[in-house]
Amino acid sequence: MAYTVLARRYRPEGFDSLVGQKSVADTLRNAIRMQRIGHAYLFSGPRGVGKTSAARIFAKALNCETGTRPDPCLACETCRAIAKGTAVDIIEIDAASNNSVDDVRELRESAGYSPLRAPYKIFIIDEVHMVSRAGFNALLKILEEPPAHVVFIFATTEPQKLPETILSRCQRFDFKPIGEEDIARRLDQILSEEAISMDSEAVRLLARYAGGGLRDAQSCLDQLITYAAGSRIEARHLAELLGLLGEDELVNALEQAARGDLAGVLAFAAGLRGRRLRAGDVLDQLQRLLLVLLRMKHLGPAAGGTDIPPALKERCQRYADEQSSEGFLAALELVQQGRNSLQRGLDPATTLELALLNLAHLKTLPTLSELMGMMVGGKKKSSAS
Ligand SMILES: Nc1ncnc2c1ncn2[C@@H]1O[C@H](COP(=O)(O)OP(=O)(O)OP(=O)(O)O)[C@@H](O)[C@H]1O
Ligand SMILES: [Mg+2]
Ligand SMILES: [Zn+2]
Numbered sequence: 001m002a003y004t005v006l007a008r009r010y011r012p013e014g015f016d017s018l019v020g021q022k023s024v025a026d027t028l029r030n031a032i033r034m035q036r037i038g039h040a041y042l043f044s045g046p047r048g049v050g051k052t053s054a055a056r057i058f059a060k061a062l063n064c065e066t067g068t069r070p071d072p073c074l075a076c077e078t079c080r081a082i083a084k085g086t087a088v089d090i091i092e093i094d095a096a097s098n099n100s101v102d103d104v105r106e107l108r109e110s111a112g113y114s115p116l117r118a119p120y121k122i123f124i125i126d127e128v129h130m131v132s133r134a135g136f137n138a139l140l141k142i143l144e145e146p147p148a149h150v151v152f153i154f155a156t157t158e159p160q161k162l163p164e165t166i167l168s169r170c171q172r173f174d175f176k177p178i179g180e181e182d183i184a185r186r187l188d189q190i191l192s193e194e195a196i197s198m199d200s201e202a203v204r205l206l207a208r209y210a211g212g213g214l215r216d217a218q219s220c221l222d223q224l225i226t227y228a229a230g231s232r233i234e235a236r237h238l239a240e241l242l243g244l245l246g247e248d249e250l251v252n253a254l255e256q257a258a259r260g261d262l263a264g265v266l267a268f269a270a271g272l273r274g275r276r277l278r279a280g281d282v283l284d285q286l287q288r289l290l291l292v293l294l295r296m297k298h299l300g301p302a303a304g305g306t307d308i309p310p311a312l313k314e315r316c317q318r319y320a321d322e323q324s325s326e327g328f329l330a331a332l333e334l335v336q337q338g339r340n341s342l343q344r345g346l347d348p349a350t351t352l353e354l355a356l357l358n359l360a361h362l363k364t365l366p367t368l369s370e371l372m373g374m375m376v377g378g379k380k381k382s383s384a385s
Helices: 022-033 051-063 077-084 101-112 133-144 180-194 200-209 214-228 235-242 247-258 262-273 279-299 310-322 325-343 348-362 368-377
Strands: 040-044 090-094 121-126 150-156 171-174
Touching: 022 051, 022 171, 040 051, 051 077, 051 090, 051 121, 051 150, 090 101, 101 121, 101 133, 133 150, 180 200, 180 214, 200 214, 200 235, 214 235, 247 262, 247 279, 247 310, 247 348, 262 348, 279 310, 279 325, 279 348, 325 348
Parallel strands: 040 150, 040 171, 090 121, 121 150
Antiparallel strands: none
16 A cells, blocks of 8 residues: 555645634634635745635635534545545646736636535645746636635745735735644654654654744654654654754763863764764754753753753853853853854855854853953963963
8 A cells, every 4th residue: 555644645625723823713714604705815824834725724614514613523425535636626836837818817707607516616836936927917817706606825935026916915924833732742642653662852853953844843753653664752762853963972972072172072073974964953952952951041940840860960051151141152152153153054064163163162262241341450360370
């Protein structure tokens, strides 16, 4: 049997399984409850956050055989056909490949015919920003005088590319990046349904690195499952797959740098060269860790939250206590400089190595208060003391 990827198998069927888009779901439901159904909707937002899924759910709600209702039955033939993408009155068009004026004219013609089975004929147009200029003009004509039974749902990741004339005729819904906790919860559900075991720390890491996209999180989980090949999925698997550093490695590196152990840092950096790491992500990790440690310094271990794995809590707290706030700020500044260098196109491995070396050098520089002391006292002081 052909394997279907998780992202396809776990497409949300109803509004209550649409994760992290509550205000969108509530507004669409209310529109139906209050019988205020528009002719054109624009779903905008980043990749893989539920735009197409929500469009299909809304289509079910409009066309469900048990009657138009805020929460479709999901069981009737129409609801099931919409889920499979085979409903005759739901026309899904990918504007990336059907963007010419002729395509839109065809669409206009089709919109003129009544729906065959259901109350509404619904056009779901994905990547609508790809429609050509002439195509938009043709589209505008239908939007100006839409047939009563027609509903358009446009989806796009780039709403700023749409002409104002189209935007102003749509009800706009902005889909948000999905929060880490929501992503983690959904992953946990999927893992339990698939009977796959994964460390909670690894789930948390994955949720964080999905950057708000549930599809990305699920695709990555697919890869992880294959990668771990039947054994329990650990944070280590994820770090290897994504080219990230393990949290213990990061803490090690910071400790080495804090000791001014240049030899240790150099050896560590050399080790990184052989690994398939993404320097930008590693710098992000470092930045995030430093911020959490700074918080722990001032607010205590609880401030580490779920960012610091339990096994590292004690070491991290010790590190946080030992460093000065100024030291943290200087380190964060250095990491930021590293990110800037990357953006300027410097070699990632070198950038990373330099950032780490600079961190280790911080130790040998006088602190701000030492400098002030030097200035006020007017006496020479060795920077190493
Ligand atoms: N909000 C969500 N709730 C539940 N699952 C989601 C959500 N967003 C994305 N997914 C998962 O990701 C898959 C793809 O989602 P969907 O096609 O709705 O995203 P999209 O926003 O249309 O993305 P794109 O911009 O790439 O078209 C779904 O099948 C589902 O598994
Ligand atoms: Mg989509
Ligand atoms: Zn139904």
